Amino acid sequence: SILTMIALYSINLRIMDGPNIALLGVDTLLSPLDKLSIATYEIPYYVAYPICFGIISLITFTLLFMFLRSEIGLAMRATGSNPRMAQANGVNTWLMVILGMSLSNALVALAGALFAQSQGSADVTMGVGIIIIGLASVIGGEALIGPKNLFRWILACLIGSLLYRLVIAVALNGELLGLKAQDLNLITAILVTLAIVAPNIKSAIKARTRFGQ
Structure with a gap:
């Protein structure tokens, strides 16, 4: 995917006949x-x-x-x-x-x-970083929906992408957090980390609950 995006950068410049x-x-x-x-x-x-x-x-x-x-x-x-x-x-x-x-x-x-x-x-440059966004959306959606069949797999991807953009918008517009537009990459990195860690935390909570019972 990374190599394809690098190659498409030049192809897009030719198709668009300019950077924008x-x-x-x-x-x-x-x-x-x-x-x-x-x-x-x-x-x-x-x-x-x-x-x-x-x-x-x-x-x-x-x-x-x-x-x-x-x-x-x-x-x-x-x-x-x-x-x-x-x-x-x-x-x-x-x-x-x-x-x-x-x-x-x-x-x-x-x-x-x-x-x-x-x-x-x-x-x-609109596609730069989209791989990270897709990763965060898919993993985050899987952590929330818990896909067990085809319908929930596709739904997890859709819900994950919507929640990702919603969290980004809330974080950047939230006056209490004091974040600005230049903090977008930091927020993205934090969300990806949380999306990766969330399934492990969820599994640990379930294991403790079963052990407690």
Whole structure:
């Protein structure tokens, strides 16, 4: 992933023909939401945008859940869990790996396109550090949801990403904490550490509870 991001930095510069692109005055997917209204009530953009992103997230969640429950999805999950066993059962593990990477990169492209349109600009450095953010979101979601089946696995990733951004926003806007925008990397490092340690703490609490009983 790190090598791919390094290579894509140069490719993005060629595609964008510069380090950044402004989308001000350009029609985007979110442009119709700027003047959205129900009856005589005009819905502000800061309400319409989250609703739109929520609907897209639910659609993506449903399609991904249905795909991973299909025959190809089961083969892909088996490849990730035990490639030798999957290959012994006639699964083309090489093809499943390529398909999995294609699907994950398609989701990344969708998220990046929506983010650029919501921000009104695209910058070549927007993806820097996204691996750490993804790590914190997935591990944090797993620690909170405790995934035991496919539905909860996908839900953990979705909830983890939302909670991560919420915690970041609260931390940076919290007057009591006295944090500023330049403290973002510090907050991210702390959240990743907590996400990694949380499952161990949770397991230790459960073990003590069982021992006490």
